[in-house]
Amino acid sequence: MKDAWSADEVRKAEEPLIAAGEPLMARAAYALAQAVLREVAARPVGGHPTRRRAVRPSGVRLRGSLGSDGLPGTARVRPGRSAGTRGDVRGARALLLVGPGNNGGDTLFAGVHLARRGMTVTAVLASSRVHDEGLAAFEAAGGHVVKLADARVPSVVQSARMSDVLLDGLVGVGARGALRPPAGGLVRALADAREAAGERWPYTVAVDIPSGIGVDDGVVGGPVLPADRTVTFGALKPGLLLPPAALIAGEIELVDVGFPTPSGSDQWASAAQRVALGRHSMGSTDIGSGRVQRMEPGDVAALWPTPGARDHKYTRGVVGVIAGTSTYPGAAVLATSGAVRAGAGMVRYLGPEAVGTRVLLARPEVVVAGGRVQAWVLGPGVTPFDPEEGPDADGQARRIFGALAAVTGVLSEDVTGGKMPAVIDAGALTMLEHRLPAWAVLTPHAGELAELLQGLGHEVDRADVEARPLHWVRTAHQATGATVLLKGAITVVAGPGAAYAQADAPAWTATAGAGDVLAGILGTLLAGRSAEVVQDETLAARLAAAAVLVHGRAAARASAGGPVAALEIAHAVPAVLAELLSD
């Protein structure tokens, strides 16, 4: 499990270490410099790390040169100097964006290491305040300093373009809100230039976080320079896992600067750590609602219901699927296929006869008849419910209302045999009348979540949900009581425990029907652990995150780098599970 710490948690954790004289900044700066050196050394000197060789105007070599304004790369100098060899960083250029706090300090000290290795390093000071010791060491090591106040933004941008590597050390966990001027203006100009330049842009390393992202919520509320890599210190930050910020943070490198237990794993929450962070319990089943985690492949086996010798189909869990209509019959095939391929003991299908026939043609294992189930999958391919029009001709709304009553426990238990977990998707999301338990998992995409929230009185549209996904997922959880899974490139799940941000699927997964398959997979998981899910209110979210991981890996496997059809995702699930469960 990857575990992210909020800015407050990081600060509380580092306080006793700093008081004890631990050289946190020195460790951070060294690791940061190593990450940069690794990248620069892997390429020909003068070449951008993202490609073999930088494209320089008129073949002019600019390394090591400084213009009249003190910035590198703005003066034309002697042409035709040959490129260096791999592993040689001498003469390569680094441009450092330096803010007023310790994030800037880390960056300046990293610059010291780079300068000592022969790189030409220039720091652009974005603020009148600066980390004094860092600056003194940087200058002593031969680093060049430019004050943003004295330089024109376009010349800094030009200089950035001509650098080999760019370090974004404007703000870290001390940031509050969107970047303010002048740093904000500089970053906006750099981000625009990066977009225009495409591949022709220096390797960009964010120091701790890409400056300007919401450390704790991943919101991008102003200018942010997308990074190729983020070197983060001590612990992951929620904003590095959550969309939309996580989508522009590049590869994440977590540096252990000496926090009490290994960061980024379940193991770190030692008793000492809990005390240091002022928490009573942070075990994986009892986590404060502020925590953001990412499930990893190694976590799946402990959650997946794996059959034993004494099991039979009923003990393994029966999934009831109410999906598809005569207009959208495919959703029924996809949801039942997802459930079957994820290893359900049995899958029942309830719906119009013609749709049931199609389900059977695709999946003869499915039982097209009523009976007891251990979890429901409700709504894929079912049209939204409109109270003025009443129930649909196919009778799916009537069936779903009946199943929902069992999920919430509103009907007497003898109707379906007791409370049970459910996946509530697509059309079924428009049929919610009562407060839901955490074992009901809503699986909207951003548009559906916006509509759900509008129905609850929030003024929010799809773009708002995409801009602040964690906030709106948590809001929906609090308003409905249900566990909420927001589908997207990074899927966010929130229930009574931790929130999960899963980034397992290739972009090819954004194809019609992929969500129906996910609903089926999750239905199988909930059915397999039905009794526990209604006992442990945090379990549904963990199972939902595991289902997203398996679905995403199945999509990656089926895609193999190319397009993928939704049904192929379902077909790839057994092989993915075989791999995950054998580890």
Ligand SMILES: NC(=O)C1=CN([C@@H]2O[C@H](COP(=O)(O)OP(=O)(O)OC[C@H]3O[C@@H](n4cnc5c(N)ncnc54)[C@H](OP(=O)(O)O)[C@@H]3O)[C@@H](O)[C@H]2O)[C@@H](O)CC1
């Ligand atoms: N965790 C670890 O183990 C280690 C952590 N370390 C490092 O310390 C970093 C945290 O340092 P930090 O606390 O000094 O804050 P930092 O992020 O530099 O920024 C604060 C400054 O930025 C300013 N500022 C704020 N918001 C702004 C905005 N929107 N736009 C513009 N400016 C804004 C704010 O100014 P003010 O608002 O006060 O005027 C203040 O001066 C951390 O990220 C990591 O890099 C390592 O050194 C050691 C190991």
Ligand SMILES: Nc1ncnc2c1ncn2[C@@H]1O[C@H](COP(=O)(O)OP(=O)(O)O)[C@@H](O)[C@H]1O
């Ligand atoms: N850009 C993306 N990268 C990776 N996965 C994505 C992306 N966009 C959407 N997805 C995934 O694709 C699936 C789409 O589901 P959904 O929107 O419900 O489609 P449908 O209703 O047609 O099944 C979800 O699992 C979602 O997380």
Ligand SMILES: [K+]
């Ligand atoms: K930063």
